[in-house]
Amino acid sequence: MNAIASDALRPELPLAVSEAGPAPKRIVVTYGFWVFILSDIVMFAALFATYAVLVHATAGGAAGSQLFNQVSVAVETGCLLLSSYTCGLMSLAINAKRHVATYAAAIATFVLGAAFLGLEIHEFADMIARGATPQSSAFLSAFFTLVGCHGLHVTVGLIWLAVMMAQVAAHDFTAAVTRRLLCFALFWHALDIIWICLFTFVYLMGVRP
Amino acid sequence: MSEVQYGDPAQMNALHDRAPGDQPAAPEEEKSSGVLIFTIGLFLAVILTATSFWVANTTLLWGPGIALGLAVLAIAQMGVHLVFFLHITTGPDNTNNVLALAFGILIVFLVVAGSLWIMGDLSNMMPSMSMPVR
Numbered sequence: 081m082n083a084i085a086s087d088a089l090r091p092e093l094p095l096a097v098s099e100a101g102p103a104p105k106r107i108v109v110t111y112g113f114w115v116f117i118l119s120d121i122v123m124f125a126a127l128f129a130t131y132a133v134l135v136h137a138t139a140g141g142a143a144g145s146q147l148f149n150q151v152s153v154a155v156e157t158g159c160l161l162l163s164s165y166t167c168g169l170m171s172l173a174i175n176a177k178r179h180v181a182t183y184a185a186a187i188a189t190f191v192l193g194a195a196f197l198g199l200e201i202h203e204f205a206d207m208i209a210r211g212a213t214p215q216s217s218a219f220l221s222a223f224f225t226l227v228g229c230h231g232l233h234v235t236v237g238l239i240w241l242a243v244m245m246a247q248v249a250a251h252d253f254t255a256a257v258t259r260r261l262l263c264f265a266l267f268w269h270a271l272d273i274i275w276i277c278l279f280t281f282v283y284l285m286g287v288r289p
Numbered sequence: 290m291s292e293v294q295y296g297d298p299a300q301m302n303a304l305h306d307r308a309p310g311d312q313p314a315a316p317e318e319e320k321s322s323g324v325l326i327f328t329i330g331l332f333l334a335v336i337l338t339a340t341s342f343w344v345a346n347t348t349l350l351w352g353p354g355i356a357l358g359l360a361v362l363a364i365a366q367m368g369v370h371l372v373f374f375l376h377i378t379t380g381p382d383n384t385n386n387v388l389a390l391a392f393g394i395l396i397v398f399l400v401v402a403g404s405l406w407i408m409g410d411l412s413n414m415m416p417s418m419s420m421p422v423r
């Protein structure tokens with residue numbers, strides 16, 4: 081705080097990093113959340129490694145090439161990619177403190193994310209109805225754990241987004257609310273990055289016999 | 290410490306690293322540049338995704354190379370997302386974010402490559418390789 085004040089008094093003198101004081105809370109909190117996201121990605125790496133080790137262990141049951149529906153995966157990919165884009169537009173609207181644009185982008189993000197989740201639940205239900213349950217082979221256990229864990233993250237993200245919109249409505253764009261919204265944007269973009277790995281390494285490589 | 294003064298990201302970026310996910314500080318008259326960055330990112334991501342789906346289904350390409358091609362496309366798209374959506378750059382105000390990301394990538398590489406290496410070795414030493422793991 082002192083750094084900013086003295087900087088305003090003597091604008092011609094740039095402050096050394098050692099004199100600048102601790103970083104603002106917005107940077108510290110977001111950086112901490114960035115480290116959390118990276119640790120989350122490390123957890124997904126373990127699940128991906130498990131899947132890669134067990135992908136051929138189908139126990140005589142159906143393999144991925146018989147189970148995966150590429151059209152459904154393509155639509156899911158489009159939904160999540162577009163919701164990542166609208167989430168970015170929401171960040172811009174938040175920085176400009178525009179309420180209507182923020183709500184509109186948040187609703188678009190929520191609807192696209194919910195569409196993704198609905199398609200994934202439908203896909204899971206379809207697989208289970210055909211007898212491909214998580215209990216039937218090591219491959220399917222790893223598949224449902226990996227993809228289900230991503231779906232769980234999307235679910236948490238949707239709840240978080242709804243809570244954040246309630247906070248914007250109740251508190252407006254205070255420093256705390258914009259900080260949380262920045263963390264949410266990081267989380268949502270990271271989920272899309274994990275989905276890139278999922279549709280490439282699980283689905284597209286899985287549909288090839 | 291009051292945090293109300295720190296509302297303007299451009300002011301904070303003068304002294305400290307940029308928060309991950311924050312936009313680069315743009316001049317006031319360039320308000321539309323943020324939309325442009327996200328739109329370029331979306332455009333590139335759509336192209337890369339469409340190429341991935343095409344590569345997975347085509348018969349024009351050499352079969353054994355397709356897995357490698359898909360991996361390259363996925364890594365390229367992750368790069369596009371990091372740069373255009375998360376605004377991770379090589380700029381001097383981004384050093385901490387990039388270092389954390391580099392460490393994360395190192396651990397991801399160790400976990401995935403190490404698991405595949407060890408488990409591949411183990412299954413090679415199994416007496417009956419034709420039996421599927423149950």
